[in-house]
Amino acid sequence: MPSAICYHHHPMLSLSLPQAGPISEREFFTHRRVAEGLVPCPRLGIGAAWLGDAEDGPRLDEAIATLHAAWSAGFLLTDTSPRYGNSEVVIGNALGSYESCDRWNGPAPILATKCGAERQAKQPDFSPDGLRQRLDRSRKRFNGRSIDLLAVHEPHMCPTAQRAGVISFIESVVDHGEVAVAGLGGGGPDVQKRWLEFGSFSYVITHARINALTLQGLTDSAPNARQNGAKVLAATPLMMGFLGSRFDASQQQLRDGTLRDGLRVFALRAQRQKALADEAGIPATQLAVRFLLSLPTVDLVLCGPSTPAEWEDNQAAYEAGPLPEGLYGQVWRNAQDGDEPRIGG
Secondary structure: OOOOOOEEEEEEEOOOOOOOOOOOHHHHOOOEOOOOOOOOEOOEEEEHHHHOOOOOHHHHHHHHHHHHHHHHOOOOEEEOOOOOOOHHHHHHHHHHHHOOOOOOOOOOOEEEEEEEOOOOOOOOOOOHHHHHHHHHHHHHHOOOOOOOEEEEEOHHHOOHHHHHHHHHHHHHHHHOOOOOEEEEEOOOHHHHHHHHHHOOOOEEEEEOOOEOOEOHHHOOHHHHHHHOOOEEEEEOOOOOOOOOOOHHHHHHHHHHOOOOHHHHHHHHHHHHHHHHHHHHOOOHHHHHHHHHHHOOOOOEEEEOOOOHHHHHHHHHHHHHOOOOHHHHHHHHHHOOOOOEEEEOO
């Protein structure tokens, strides 16, 4: 399962980014290639972390149905990691049943996974042999399907002395056609910048750093990626549930005074964004997804549905199109209201 928000108590940030206007409706619905040789896909993809708890029975059926609903609607990019519980196995099961059913008559799902740090390991193994074993294991879990995108996960956990070996391994599997492109997942902007300067990475995944509750990633992660020719994949539009499943609980903690100091500002911003959404007559979850999809500096958004109903909510947000400029501007301003801790994801 995904980790909690990683933040630093210092320094506290007070952002005042000048507003960048939302992209046009035409650009919003543009299908883009996430890598050469791959079919174009919508700018909304699946982050499979919240499917990692599905192991058998009705929960596994529900997780598979979530993936089938997205794929059959043409939302093909599916991002996961060995760190996300059982998610790779879930995707493999979903592939097996999807590719044999009548409704699979279009392009195959685009598979993205990660290598490097693993949740169960006491000491992360970034050796070439360890990376090879995990890559082969991921491919086996995907029923032998090729892996399209491979990211180095949590690169900040890699010892500096091993970085060159990891980059060499990643470049080798790309050169030999085992994966289409390589990227970076997490690690924070400073670490990602160092890796981008030394390796050939085509995308970065920002975790909880660009969304309706914080724009930190627009000051560092996104510019770093652009300067190195990499695309920006923004994960967790709901800020780890602060605008979704954790909204009520976080608001209660805010009232009780039990919410960690570093997270209070995000709960307050969620409160304001929820009020905006209510006034506009749209779900707060859809406001958050549409805002992130409206940002011109974000190439693709990774949402995290755990059920078919949650996927339907994300798809509805996409189909509703970009936020009106006035509402977009209000969300933009709320996302910077008050000092916030620096987030490291």
